[in-house]
Structures are given as structure tokens and as C-alpha cells.
Amino acid sequence: MIPLAIFGIENSGVLAITALLTGVALVALAMWIAGLISPRSFNPQKGEAYECGIPTRGESMSQFHVGYYLFAILFLMFDVETVFLFPWAVRMQALGAQGILSIAVFFGVLVLGLVYAWRKGALEWK
Amino acid sequence: MYNVSDSHIFDFSRVTGPIHDWLTGFLPGWAATTVECVAIGVGLLLLYALLALFYIYFERKVCAAFQCRLGPNRVGPFGLLQSFADMFKILIKELICLNHIDKFLFALAPYLVIIASMLCFAVLPWGDGLQIIDFNIGIFFLIACSSIGVLGILLAGWSSNNKFTLIGALRSGAQMVSYELSIGLSVVTMVCLAGSMSVTDIVLAQGNGWFIFKGHIAAVIAFIIYMIAGTAETNRGPFDLPEAESELTAGYHTEYSGIHFGFFYLAEYLNLFIVSGVATLLFFGGWMPLHIPGWEGFNTVMDYIPTPIWFIGKAILLSYIIIWFKWTFPRLRIDQLLSLEWKYLLPISLFNLALMVCFITLGWHF
Numbered sequence: 001m002i003p004l005a006i007f008g009i010e011n012s013g014v015l016a017i018t019a020l021l022t023g024v025a026l027v028a029l030a031m032w033i034a035g036l037i038s039p040r041s042f043n044p045q046k047g048e049a050y051e052c053g054i055p056t057r058g059e060s061m062s063q064f065h066v067g068y069y070l071f072a073i074l075f076l077m078f079d080v081e082t083v084f085l086f087p088w089a090v091r092m093q094a095l096g097a098q099g100i101l102s103i104a105v106f107f108g109v110l111v112l113g114l115v116y117a118w119r120k121g122a123l124e125w126k
Numbered sequence: 127m128y129n130v131s132d133s134h135i136f137d138f139s140r141v142t143g144p145i146h147d148w149l150t151g152f153l154p155g156w157a158a159t160t161v162e163c164v165a166i167g168v169g170l171l172l173l174y175a176l177l178a179l180f181y182i183y184f185e186r187k188v189c190a191a192f193q194c195r196l197g198p199n200r201v202g203p204f205g206l207l208q209s210f211a212d213m214f215k216i217l218i219k220e221l222i223c224l225n226h227i228d229k230f231l232f233a234l235a236p237y238l239v240i241i242a243s244m245l246c247f248a249v250l251p252w253g254d255g256l257q258i259i260d261f262n263i264g265i266f267f268l269i270a271c272s273s274i275g276v277l278g279i280l281l282a283g284w285s286s287n288n289k290f291t292l293i294g295a296l297r298s299g300a301q302m303v304s305y306e307l308s309i310g311l312s313v314v315t316m317v318c319l320a321g322s323m324s325v326t327d328i329v330l331a332q333g334n335g336w337f338i339f340k341g342h343i344a345a346v347i348a349f350i351i352y353m354i355a356g357t358a359e360t361n362r363g364p365f366d367l368p369e370a371e372s373e374l375t376a377g378y379h380t381e382y383s384g385i386h387f388g389f390f391y392l393a394e395y396l397n398l399f400i401v402s403g404v405a406t407l408l409f410f411g412g413w414m415p416l417h418i419p420g421w422e423g424f425n426t427v428m429d430y431i432p433t434p435i436w437f438i439g440k441a442i443l444l445s446y447i448i449i450w451f452k453w454t455f456p457r458l459r460i461d462q463l464l465s466l467e468w469k470y471l472l473p474i475s476l477f478n479l480a481l482m483v484c485f486i487t488l489g490w491h492f
Contacts, residue, residue, distance in 0.1 A: 006138075006139075006142055006162075006166060006255065006256055006257060006258055007142045007143075007145070007146045007162045007166075009159065009162065009163075012259050012260050012261045014159065014163060015163070015166065015248065015258055015259045015260075016245065016248070016259050016261075016267075018163040018166055018167050018170075018248075019167075019170060019244050019245050019247070019248035019258070019259060020241055020244070020245060021167065022167040022170045022171055022174075022244055022248075023237070023240045023241035023242075023243075023244035023245070024237060024241065025167070025171065026171055026174065026175075026240055026244070027236055027237050027240050027389060030217070030385050030388070030389070031385060031386075033217060033385075034217050034218075034219075034221060034384055034385040035221070037217060037218050038217065038218055038219060038220050038221060038384060038385075039218075039220050040220065041220065046222050046223075046224075047222075047223065047224050047225035047226070048224075048225075048226070049224075049226055049286075049287065049288045049289075049381070050288065050290075050375070050380055050381060051288065051289065051290065056289075061287070061292065062289050062292065064292065064293065064296055065296075067300075067464075068296050068299070068300050071300050071303070071304060071464060071468075072299075072300070072303060074468070075303040075304060075306070075307065078307045078472070079303075079306070079307065079310070082307065082310040082311065082314060085311075085314045085479075086266055086314060086317065086323065089314045089315075089317040089318045090317060090321060090322060090323055091321075092318045092321070092483065092486065093318075093321050093486060094321075097487075100483060100487065107476075107480075111476060114472070114473070114476075118468075118469070123464070123465065123468045123469060124461075124465075125460060125461035125464055125465070
């Protein structure tokens with residue numbers, strides 16, 4: 001295997017931490033500069049919620065559609081499926097027919113799950 | 127797998143290698159690595175900021191062209207300095223202290239959004255010998271990191287304690303998690319073809335032809351699904367209902383002011399680049415020049431174009447298509463958006479994965 005990584009650094013964990021710290025540094029640096037040069041003025045009206053200039057009515061934490069939860073749960077099911085598909089996909093060509101058959105059973109069960117959710121009307125936004 | 131050392135592709139480890147040797151000449155190993163990491167960090171930061179500024183300019187010019195306008199043309203030649211002017215303007219705007227928010231989570235949200243896009247940014251294949259994060263599960267790591275961004279958006283909307291931001295964040299969350307499935311499945315489809323999750327291996331596997339040409343019809347379907355889902359993932363174009371300005375003012379970042387808002391803006395444009403960069407990696411060979419088997423002279427000429435130019439050029443072309451979407455399709459409603467994903471894209475991408483497996487088993491791919 002030809003080392004293609006930058007500076008020949010083999011340990012990618014170090015580089016991942018570098019990227020993470022770079023992200024933190026970007027935000028912290030920009031916030032610091034903005035804190036130095038941006039103006040400050042106080043006005044009690046400024047602290048209010050921005051709702052088109054009209055004073056807020058009722059609770060800000062209003063009720064929302066239950067559909068969001070439903071789709072989040074469905075997402076969880078299929079996301080876990082993807083996690084199981086990845087390791088198989090890497091070895092797919094080596095595992096051959098037996099691997100395909102094993103994953104096909106798993107795949108079939110999940111497609112059935114989607115069909116079930118569809119028939120039950122879970123995919124409708126009411 | 128393609129052998130890069132036999133080709134005329136410039137290997138950037140010929141530049142970084144001597145620097146590494148020079149540093150280790152007078153520094154202990156850990157100190158040399160630290161210096162290199164700092165250099166990489168500074169490089170990433172500059173590239174991130176410059177690309178974001180370029181993308182803001184690029185989008186405004188493209189939008190203007192679609193509407194028969196000139197776009198920014200006052201600041202600098204052809205308005206090239208417009209984004210810099212905007213950046214300074216945003217820096218000198220006041221950071222308003224609101225009295226009804228969850229202060230800690232409100233401040234944390236931009237960090238999460240920027241960190242997520244920075245981690246994805248570092249995984250992209252920048253060039254031969256310029257690969258930054260190169261895990262053997264690279265593409266999986268990228269998907270994992272990109273889903274941190276959703277948390278940032280949900281936190282921003284929730285901690286602002288405002289009706290508009292809450293609804294915007296929920297819409298955005300529902301949209302991003304839904305379309306992540308299609309992205310994941312089209313990535314799995316291409317991983318089947320590549321036989322590896324490492325970014326370097328995926329690029330090298332495309333040395334004798336990009337996957338969009340090698341993968342038969344299944345790769346083309348995966349590409350179309352990826353582009354649609356990627357547009358939705360970045361909250362852009364016809365899928366921009368989390369920030370539908372006529373109903374939700376600015377969506378999840380309504381309460382953010384000054385540079386706080388700037389971070390969301392920055393991350394949005396960088397996510398556009400990342401989505402097109404990943405599409406480049408999976409379907410158009412990453413930094414790999416265009417190679418046509420048998421055309422030796424043509425391949426040699428293509429090899430002389432530096433690899434970062436190939437990667438960034440291809441990514442910008444794909445971004446152009448995503449910006450084009452925005453001016454072609456009307457905005458979707460939330461029920462249409464979710465039924466597009468769950469009733470069309472998800473079944474099609476499941477079917478497409480099976481199709482790709484058939485093609486590979488029968489040996490129909492090239």
C-alpha cells in the first residue's frame with residue numbers, strides 16, 4: 001500500500017482530532033474578533049423573541065406535529081439497517097453467493113417492514 | 127487497483143516528504159507531528175474560509191445569470207471582493223444578547239455545525255498525497271460526521287425558544303434524517319462496487335474509468351438519487367422549507383445575529399461543497415484524472431493537470447448543478463417532501479442496491 005496521507009502521518013485519529021480542533025478554533029477565533037470589533041448597545045426590546053415585531057403570544061414551545069417523531073422512529077430502523085449493510089458491502093465480492101443469500105433474508109425483512117409501515121399509513125403526513 | 131506510481135500524476139508526498147524529513151531532523155517525532163498537525167489545521171482553516179467565500183460569490187453570480195441580472199459587480203473587479211466585504215460586515219454586527227434563550231446550547235449549536243462540516247471537509251480526497259483523514263472506514267466516518275450537523279441545527283432551533291426556529295429546526299431535522307437514508311444506501315451501492323470504504327482505495331479503484339462509467343445503469347441511478355438527497359441534506363433548492371422565508375422568517379437561525387448567523391451561512395455553503403465533493407469521490411473518481419482505457423496519449427495529458435484542480439473542478443461543476451436545481455423547481459410542501467423520500471427514493475435506492483449486486487455477480491460492470 002502506497003502511503004498517500006499528507007506528511008505520511010499513518011495515524012488518522014490524530015488528524016481527525018486536528019480537524020475537530022480546527023473547527024473549534026474557527027468558531028472561537030471569529031467570535032473573539034467579533035467581540036472585539038462589534039458594537040454593544042442595550043435596549044430592553046432587543047432581548048425579545050423575533051416574531052415579526054409583534055409581542056410573543058402564548059408559549060414559545062408550541063405543540064408540534066407528532067409525525068416528526070414517527071419519521072424519526074422509521075429513520076432509526078433504516079439507519080441501523082445501513083450500519084449492517086456496510087460491512088457486508090465491503091466484503092461483498094469475496095463472500096459470493098452465500099453472503100448475498102444471507103443479506104437477502106435480512107434485506108427482505110426490512111423491505112417487509114417498510115411495506116408494513118406504508119400499509120399502516122405511517123408514511124402519510126396527516 | 128490502479129498503480130499511481132507508474133503514471134505521470136504528481137505525487138504531493140514528494141513535497142510533504144522532504145518537509146517531514148527536515149522537521150524530524152531537529153525535532154523529536156511527537157514534536158514534528160504536532161508542527162505538521164498545526165500546519166494542516168491552518169491550511170484547512172484557510173481553505174475552508176476561502177472556499178466558503180468563493181461559493182457565496184459563485185452562487186450569487188449563478189443565480190444572477192439565471193435571472194438575467196449582473197449579480198455583484200461593484201466591490202472589486204467583477205464584484206470578486208463582494209464576499210470579503212460581506213464577511214467584514216458580518217463581523218462588525220452586534221451579537222445581540224437575548225433574554226429568553228438557553229445560553230449554553232445557543233452558543234454550542236454553531237460549534238457543532240462547523241465541527242461537523244470541518245470533519246467531513248478533512249475526509250475529502252484533495253489530491254494524490256494530500257489525503258488528510260484516511261481511515262479504512264473513511265466514507266462511513268464521513269456519513270457519521272455529517273449527521274452531527276443535524277444536532278447543531280436542532281439545538282439552534284430549540285434553544286432559541288421561538289416558534290419559528292422550533293418549527294424550522296423540526297422540519298430541518300425530519301428532512302435531513304430522512305434523506306440521509308438515501309445517501310447511505312447510494313453510498314453502500316458504490317461501496318459494493320469499490321470493495322472498500324477507504325477514500326484512497328475508492329479513488330484508486332477508479333483509475334481506469336470513473337464509477338459512473340464503470341458501474342453500468344445502477345451507478346447512474348445511484349448518482350441521481352445521491353444528487354437529489356444531497357440537495358435535501360444541505361437544505362437547499364427546492365427543499366429549502368426549513369427556512370421558507372415567507373412563513374418562517376429565517377427558520378432555525380432566526381434568533382442568531384452577526385457572526386453567529388455567519389457560522390450557519392458558512393456551514394451551509396461548505397456543506398454544498400462537501401455534498402458535491404462526496405459525489406465526485408463516489409462517481410467521478412475524486413482527484414483521479416479522466417482516463418480512457420487504451421488512449422495512452424490522452425491519459426498522459428490528463429495526468430499532467432494537478433490532482434487538486436481535478437477534484438475541486440469536478441466538485442464545483444456538480445455544485446453548479448445543485449444551484450441550478452434551486453432555480454428550476456418550485457419549493458416542496460413538507461408532506462410532498464417526506465413522501466418523495468419514503469415512497470420514491472428509498473424504495474428505488476433499495477431496488478438499486480439489489481440491481482448493483484446483480485450486475486457485480488453477473489460481471490456486467492466494466
